[in-house]
Amino acid sequence: MSLEPDAYPSPPLPPSGHDPVLLREVLSLLAPAPGKIIVDCTTGRGGHAQAIAEKLGSTGQLICLDADPRNLEFARQRLADVPCPVRFFHANFAELDEVLQAAGIPKIDGLLADLGISTNQLFEPQYGMSFSNDMPLDMRVDPRVEKTAADLVNHLREEDLANVLYELAQERCSRRIARKIGDARRLSPIITTGRLADLVRSAIPRRGGAPEKIDPATRTFLALRMAVNREMENLAALLKTAPKFFQPNGRFLVISFQSMEDRLVKQAFRTLEATGDCEILTPRPVSPLPDELAVNPRSRSSKLRAVLKK
Ligand SMILES: C[S@@+](CC[C@H](N)C(=O)[O-])C[C@H]1O[C@@H](n2cnc3c(N)ncnc32)[C@H](O)[C@@H]1O
Structure with a gap:
């Protein structure tokens, strides 16, 4: 899969669910x-x-x-x-x-x-990985893994969450995003991909000029997926x-x-x-x-x- 999981516009899902690369x-x-x-x-x-x-x-x-x-x-x-x-x-x-x-x-x-x-793992709601559609936030490929992305997002200390985003996806706004998540989860737990994506987008300042090629939530979602699955x-x-x-x-x-x-x-x-x-x-x-x-x-x-x- 590509680094840009939800780079848009998304090509359609192939009939087998995945085209083998190379x-x-x-x-x-x-x-x-x-x-x-x-x-x-x-x-x-x-x-x-x-x-x-x-x-x-x-x-x-x-x-x-x-x-x-x-x-x-x-x-x-x-x-x-x-x-x-x-x-x-x-x-x-x-x-x-x-x-x-x-x-x-x-x-x-x-x-x-x-x-x-x-x-298919990116798009099927049971995996809870995509922000193209709202779905329960999960991201585990292996059901034996105990902690979901929702567990990390709701329970990691803000500082640790920021480190995950920075270390695994080089997210430059990691601290702002972690703070935004920290504030939001005090109101209610973050349990859907849609809410998480909106929070991330709202934490990243918009730049002038040409629109970004990838959704600003991409790096956060990638980092969380890598952390959940210990990639x-x-x-x-x-x-x-x-x-x-x-x-x-x-x-x-x-x-x-x-x-x-x-x-x-x-x-x-x-x-x-x-x-x-x-x-x-x-x-x-x-x-x-x-x-x-x-x-x-x-x-x-x-x-x-x-x-x-x-
Ligand atoms: C890019 S897909 C492979 C596609 C495959 N080559 C094909 O032609 O359909 C990656 C697959 O690796 C699995 N996977 C990811 N991490 C794994 C791990 N640590 N051990 C075993 N399988 C893993 C995922 O569940 C996913 O099915």
């Missing part, structure tokens, strides 16, 4: 082939997984994880007729160790992490755990949608290369070509990096 590039760098074992640790709506499974033939194996059991179920149905065996795990990719142990798989040939959220912590855990599972010639691919994530991936891959065990396959991150951008403008901020185990 699909050609993923297939080329991941090199799925008969007999290989591949992990898609952000299966989502199964777009990448389906294309990968077709390449694995009947002798390969695909392991599908997602923190969201609703997306995982959709993918399970979508992949019902692919040629290779597929196993599905409702799990966080930070739990990769446990999943591979449960699956009895000591080594893998490739792993894809397509970070963030799928388009940076989970990515750091995956980058630390995954490398030990690769066979020689194993490929580790990560698609990120914002600079903080991409920086973390870049640093982790450089460290892997420095050990002499791995080779970076993408000296520069791979971005969508104009033909993809034309049909899927939501792919615009995606960046793909890949590393090869020697």
